[in-house]
Amino acid sequence: MDLKEGIIICNLKEKQRILENITDFKSYKFYTLSEFLKNLTLTYDKKALYYLNKELGISVNNLIEILNYLKYEQLFRDISHEKTDLLKKIILILENHKLITRNEQFIDIIKNKHITFLNVEDSFDFSFGCQILKSLGVEFECKKAEELTYKTRTVYAFVDLVDEVRFVFNRIKELLDGGMPLGKIKIANYSSDYDFAFKRMSMLYKIPFNFESDKNILQTKTAKDVLKLFKEHELKDAIIILEKDYQDYPFYEEVVSIVNDYSLTSFDSTYAIKVFTYAFENLRYPSPKYKDAIEFIDLKEHIISKDEVIFIIGFNNNFIPYVHKDVLYFDDNLLNKLGMDNSEKRTQKEKELIKNKLNQNANYIISYKTNSVFNKYLKSPLIKELKYEETKVEPKIGYSKEEDYLLLTDVLDNYRKFKIKDHIFEENIRFKGEDFPYLDYDNQTEDLNEELVSQLIDFNKVYKFSFSSSDNYFKCPFKYYIENTLRLNYDDSHISSKIGTFIHEALALAYDLEYRIKDDVDYDRIFKDALANTEAKEQLEEKDKFIICSLFKLTKDVIDYNLRADKGYKVICEPDDFVVRVTDKYQIGGKIDKIVYQEEGNKTNLVITDYKVRSIVKNPNFNNLEYGLNLQLPIYAYLVAKSDKFTNPNVV
Incomplete structure (x- = not known):
């Protein structure tokens, strides 16, 4: 393709291809579309996040999303809308602090340059960039690959994600055994759903991949x-x-x-x-990068080479093509008003781009799954639209001994439990006569001996534990090992912890006389201060605040119930920790949410309360104490009874 000297706007893969094929000196300056627009439009200094968070109270994460729309300032400057008005306010704040600029020098430079958009994806940003250049009187041209003719393809269908990944690795093994270099094999449409299976099989098959880091340093x-x-x-x-x-x-x-x-x-x-x-x-752990390894690619940006094989995995609905949803800061109604692409139009453009990629002369191996551990999936509608042939592939063994063991374990489980004999069971010869490691474990744990305990524990330190964790241990040590040691349980309910902190704070403030107006409770002030206290302890995003604020009425009902129940009694909320020495070496302590008490003669009657948000034990059976279950309230009762903070304490 003949390219005039000047500015070329393309993705990084196109740039690399052009530079590799240059045979004589050319004066080219390369930009990605996002880099080009950044130079043409408003940009902000990083300190903007500090000032805007301080002056507007918007979380840093939300500010990042909102600030992405600054570049469209010339589109929304004359539009009156809550969201565009906020952007205009942000611009004024940043101008006041001299933290926003427009690269006028760059604009002067491009007026004397030839500009070529090379195979740039058809998106609103592309149209917007062209619109800016036209308004500046700058000439440019667009070069795009030719529309390709339809190609029929086969799609491999799998019930389970692990079976799909095993198929991919088996085919990769065949390619490598046939002499194909690792660098000529690519994986497209990879997502976090595949992480565990891919990383496990990468080790078992001993095939190197350049995985992106999935961890940040925040918790280090x-x-x-x-x-x-x-x-x-x-x-x-x-x-x-x-x-x-x-x-x-x-x-x-x-x-x-x-x-x-x-x-x-x-x-x-x-x-x-x-x-x-x-x-x-947002700072990721560095992940190892190998010179000779299989790469993950973005199918939309990848430059196809005829001598490579591309596995397109997860050919499922909502993923290929990706279905854009109306969840952006500028919603579809506002996007329509501004003449920008709404979610439906973005999805349609993505669909056409993917179809064009699929029609390229490439060696694709396409597959989809219908189930994983956490999700169910539908196949992509493109399979029917493009009239692709579907075929089902049965699991095969013989490529990796360790992976074969895992697969055969499932087969033997099905036979042992349900007398099911599938084709692997019937056809398997490889493991006959082998010492196959099946059912050679019992999940039993070994107790720690006193010598090891003395090495592990510093008796001068305070160790914290949760009662839910101890319940896990006493119910099933193996469950404790899986959930609390290996942390393999799936839990994305961090919001419940934040809700719990807020309700604890609100309940504590409700008993403070400073939050009373005569005999009435000042709920507005309680909720305001409880939210502030929660934000000081937890990292609250705007969505967390929204959820918590939606619970104000429920929290008020909880407070009303507690105040009515405790009327006439003395109440201590979140008292100092109770600590009792049990032996010369051991002492035990606990933090109690609330103690309600009443002095009667020479004794003090007490009621101990522990607030629960995430899990509630209904009618706890204290007959199971000897088994280590439902220990929390009895231990709290023991601590209070043994303390000297009350006269003859009697926990009722």
Whole structure:
């Protein structure tokens, strides 16, 4: 393709292809579309996150999404709408702090350059960029690949995600055995759903992949200690300590780079910490990269090569093509008003792009699944629309001994439990006569001996544990090992913890006489302060606040019930920890949510309350105490009864 000298706007793969094929000197300047638009439109300094979070109270994560729309300023400047008005307000704040600019020098430069859009995806940003260039009187041309003729293809159908992945690895093994280089094999449409299966089989088949890191540094000791340092000192003093005492910490250079990048040394640490927390959350662990390994690609941007094989996995509805939803900051109604692509139009453009990619002269191996551990899936509607042939493939063995063992275990389980004999059971010869490791475990745990305990435990330290964890252990040690040690249980209910913190805070404030107006409870103030206290303890996003605020009425009902039940009694909310020494070595303590008591003669009658949000034990059976179950309230009762804080305590 003949390209005139000047500015070329394309993706990174196109740039690489052009540079590899240049035979003589050419004056080219390359930009991706996003880089080009950034130079043409409004851009902001990173300190903007600090000022906007402080002045508008919008979380850093939400600000990032909102600020992405600054580049469309010339489209919304004359539109009156709640969301565009907020953007206009943001622009004024940033102009006031001199944190927003437009690259006028770049605009002058491009007026004298030839501009080529090369195979740029048909999107609104592409149209918007063309619109800006026309308004500036800048000439440009668009070069696109030719529309391709229809190609028939086969799609492999699988019930289970693991079977799909096993098929992919078996085919890869066949390709490698046939002499194909690792670098010529690509995986498209990879998502986090496939992480566990791909990483496991990568080890079992001994096939290297360049996986992207899926972990950030926010929960590392380095990030936690640095954020704690920022909370306890003035920022400028904290940074001096950081540079002096933290040099041996992992990620030290990355953390210092972030701190220097944002230049918030002399700013309010309360808001600066929120910006640093966001930055740490978006700094990924470095993942190993191999020179000779299988790569994951974005099918939409990849430049097809005839000598490579591309596995398109997860050819499922909502994924191929990706179905855009009306969830953006600019909703569909506002997008229509601004003349921008709504969710339906974005989905249609994506569909046409994918169809064009599928029609390219490429070696595709396409597959889909209908189930995984956590989800069910439908096949892509493109299979019917493009009249692709579907075929089902039975699991095969003989490619990886370890993976074969796992597959055969499932087969033998089905036979042992249900007398089901599938084709693998019937046809299997490989494992006959082998010492196959099946049913050679019992899930029994071994008790720790006293010598090992003394090595593991420092009796001068305080160790915290949750009663739900101890319940897990006493019900089934193996369950405790799986959920609490390996942490394999699937739980995305972090919001329940935040709700619990808020309700605890609100209930505690409700008993404080400062929150009374005569005899009435000042609920507005309680909820305001409880939310502020929760935000100080938890990292609340705007969606968390929305959910918590929707629970104000429910929380009020809970408070009313508690106040009525406790009327006439003395109440202590969140008293100091109760600690009792049990032996010379051991002492036990606990933090109680609420104690309601009444002094009667020479004794004190007490009721102990522990608030529950996530899980509630109805009618706990205290006959099971000897088995380690339902220990929380009895231990609290023991601690109170043994303490000297009450006269002859009698827990009722």
